[in-house]
Amino acid sequence: MRKYNLKTSRFSGFYNLTLDERREQLVTHSHLSPEDLLPFNTGGLSSSDADHMIENVIGIHSLPLGVALNFQINEKDVLVPFAIEEPSVVAGASFMAKLVRTGGGFQAKASAPEMIGQMQVLDLENLDAAIGIINQHSPELLAEADEVDPILKKFGGGARELQVRIIEESPIGAFLVVHLIYDVRDAMGANAVNTACETLAPRIEALTGGRVHLRILSNLADRRLARANCMIPVDELAFEKYTGEQVRDGILEAYAFAAADPYRAATHNKGIMNGVDAVVIATGNDWRAIEAGAHAYAARSGKYTSLSTWEADSDGNLVGKLEMPMAVGIVGGATKVHPAAQAAIKLMDIKSASELAEIIVSVGLAQNLAAIRALATEGIQRGHMSLHARQVAIAAGAEGDLIEKVAAQMVSEKVVRIDRAEKIIKSM
Numbered sequence: 001m002r003k004y005n006l007k008t009s010r011f012s013g014f015y016n017l018t019l020d021e022r023r024e025q026l027v028t029h030s031h032l033s034p035e036d037l038l039p040f041n042t043g044g045l046s047s048s049d050a051d052h053m054i055e056n057v058i059g060i061h062s063l064p065l066g067v068a069l070n071f072q073i074n075e076k077d078v079l080v081p082f083a084i085e086e087p088s089v090v091a092g093a094s095f096m097a098k099l100v101r102t103g104g105g106f107q108a109k110a111s112a113p114e115m116i117g118q119m120q121v122l123d124l125e126n127l128d129a130a131i132g133i134i135n136q137h138s139p140e141l142l143a144e145a146d147e148v149d150p151i152l153k154k155f156g157g158g159a160r161e162l163q164v165r166i167i168e169e170s171p172i173g174a175f176l177v178v179h180l181i182y183d184v185r186d187a188m189g190a191n192a193v194n195t196a197c198e199t200l201a202p203r204i205e206a207l208t209g210g211r212v213h214l215r216i217l218s219n220l221a222d223r224r225l226a227r228a229n230c231m232i233p234v235d236e237l238a239f240e241k242y243t244g245e246q247v248r249d250g251i252l253e254a255y256a257f258a259a260a261d262p263y264r265a266a267t268h269n270k271g272i273m274n275g276v277d278a279v280v281i282a283t284g285n286d287w288r289a290i291e292a293g294a295h296a297y298a299a300r301s302g303k304y305t306s307l308s309t310w311e312a313d314s315d316g317n318l319v320g321k322l323e324m325p326m327a328v329g330i331v332g333g334a335t336k337v338h339p340a341a342q343a344a345i346k347l348m349d350i351k352s353a354s355e356l357a358e359i360i361v362s363v364g365l366a367q368n369l370a371a372i373r374a375l376a377t378e379g380i381q382r383g384h385m386s387l388h389a390r391q392v393a394i395a396a397g398a399e400g401d402l403i404e405k406v407a408a409q410m411v412s413e414k415v416v417r418i419d420r421a422e423k424i425i426k427s428m
């Protein structure tokens, strides 16, 4: 039974609590019960669950699951689950979400959940005539595709549109591509779209006299976009020796680099994906699909560039925007069968794939800000090193309290290496 919605995603001192204390905090302050958190104890998946998911299973691979704090998205506080092995990511997102709160939080919006299925039509004598025939029969083709998934249809999804275009130049010459636009509601949608394309293919062959070769969804899901924006008052950007204006201008210069140079844009976008993938993985979604869509979208102008934009508004405040394809679902696939993914969705208290997409794109923007703010000021290594040092200490054999002690000493010496960690452990 639902207790109550999360009142705040701000938990002070969360970082310094023990793992059990953090879980207690979640139960005290959110709608989660202790039972809801049980899947996180074990990674959620049993060997027999895993055995049904893929082939040749011999075990389970785990990742740390953290929770990013301080997020306020569309005026709602939300705790965001991150499954990720990289230190600094959860802390960076949480810190930036705190800054963004001072400017009213994130505003995010997902478009209709429309996926694109592609059918490659070959061996046509007259491509223009085939386009005419397909357009003419579009209503009946759409009606047929609509029947493919009665559940989606029941929830208001289904086939929306057929688009036909000619690929003029290719290694095999010109051919036709038919796009089936399909509203997949709260699903990721790959199965429904692929089935619909396979169902339509024989009809398209019969109508056009051509041969439908590939029938598969496109990961460039540019009809299923998620957008987030945020504003940070310039004064809130000040820290240590840096004024707010200096930090803002440094961020704008960093953005200009990514906007202009693909070598930098790839790394800039990787920073966005640090946050995006962490939530996508935590919720059992297909992160390869999200990665493919993101980078193809970043290159949509013909030149690979930054997925985000950063500018100053007329008051001198920092304004960030991120728009990217976001083909994620909350029903079906691993999301449904993975108990930790179910728990992650419950933690966010979301009811639709659109809400999940809006959270993920906001996280991507926060993560981007964390990286470029650090790069534009003190550099990435300082914050990164103290967390990295903990991993090195663990790798060197430190346990319990020793982990923090060994890490702190390495950071103070500015030597974060496994051989040094081993020596410190011996000396302690």
Ligand code: MEV
Pocket (backbone or CB within 6 Å): 086, 267, 268, 269, 270, 271, 272, 274, 371, 372, 375, 380
């Ligand atoms: C590291 O995982 C991500 C960054 O390289 C992103 C960036 O450079 O913007 C720090």
